Amino acid sequence: MLALGVGVLAVTIGVLLTVPLVQKAVNDLSLPLKYSDVIRQQAGEKHLDPALVAGVIYAETKFEPRDSAAGAVGLMQMMPQTANFLARRSGATTFRTADLGDPQVNIAYGSYYLRYLLNEYHGNVTLALAAYNGGESNVNRWVAEARANGQSLTVDDIPFPETRAYVARVLGAEKRYRQKYASQLYG
Numbered sequence: 001m002l003a004l005g006v007g008v009l010a011v012t013i014g015v016l017l018t019v020p021l022v023q024k025a026v027n028d029l030s031l032p033l034k035y036s037d038v039i040r041q042q043a044g045e046k047h048l049d050p051a052l053v054a055g056v057i058y059a060e061t062k063f064e065p066r067d068s069a070a071g072a073v074g075l076m077q078m079m080p081q082t083a084n085f086l087a088r089r090s091g092a093t094t095f096r097t098a099d100l101g102d103p104q105v106n107i108a109y110g111s112y113y114l115r116y117l118l119n120e121y122h123g124n125v126t127l128a129l130a131a132y133n134g135g136e137s138n139v140n141r142w143v144a145e146a147r148a149n150g151q152s153l154t155v156d157d158i159p160f161p162e163t164r165a166y167v168a169r170v171l172g173a174e175k176r177y178r179q180k181y182a183s184q185l186y187g
Contacts, residue, residue, distance in 0.1 A: 031176055032063045035075070035103050036184040042111040043185075048118075050185035052125070053111055055174035056132065059166055065103065073100040076110025083109050086116070126155055129170050134163035 033054060043050040057063055060077040072079050080097040086109055087095035099105040114132060121127035121139075130153075131139040138160070139153075146153040155171075158164040177185060 031058070031173070031180060033177070033181050033184060034063045035107060036181065038104050038107045040185060040187075042107050046111045046115040048111055048115060049174070049178075051174045051178035051181075052170070053107070053114065054177040054181070054185060055170040055172075056110065056114060056129070057107070058173040058177070059170045065101065065106065073097070074106035074110075075103055076106050076113075078106060078109050078113070082113060086112050089116075125171070126167055127153065129167045130158055130163050133166040134158070134160050138163075 036050075036054075039050050039053050039057075042048075043053050057075050060072075061075050063075065065075045067073050068077055070079075073083075078100050080100070083095070083097065083100055086092075090112060100109065114128065117128035117131045117136070118125065120136065121131065127139055127143065130142075142157070142159060143153050146157060151157070155164060155167050158167065
């Protein structure tokens with residue numbers, strides 16, 4: 001009986017000691033965060049909420065850089081033509097599309113684009129995110145149609161299901177990143 005009690009106690013202690021490791025693994029799988037120093041730096045330079053940048057990266061790639069079938073590159077899934085536009089706009093002279101594979105460069109360009117879109121849409125995060133995913137011309141058309149009907153465009157009004165889901169996913173992730181990783185993103 002004593003041996004059984006000691007065995008149960010040993011198993012309980014073993015489980016309790018592994019709970020933080022299991023919790024970290026679950027967090028890493030369900031809401032990963034990498035490059036927090038780069039995110040914090042770029043968000044600061046572009047006057048963005050770091051949790052919003054992390055939310056975009058999460059929605060785009062879950063922090064696993066890759067190229068898409070459509071040709072988007074890296075963590076923030078930058079299209080090469082968009083990055084070239086941003087490079088010209090920012091005065092960059094040495095930019096090459098291959099640079100988008102570097103997380104530092106990709107986050108810098110993705111953050112720059114996010115800031116550009118927020119400026120274009122007068123700080124409206126929903127419209128900026130919709131444009132990041134669905135394109136400015138589509139968002140401009142949707143906004144014009146909504147205004148013609150005396151309304152404003154909301155997440156629920158976005159006609160593309162993929163873009164509507166994307167905006168909701170980023171906004172949800174932004175909130176979770178702000179709560180879960182405050183010290184890494186704001187510290």
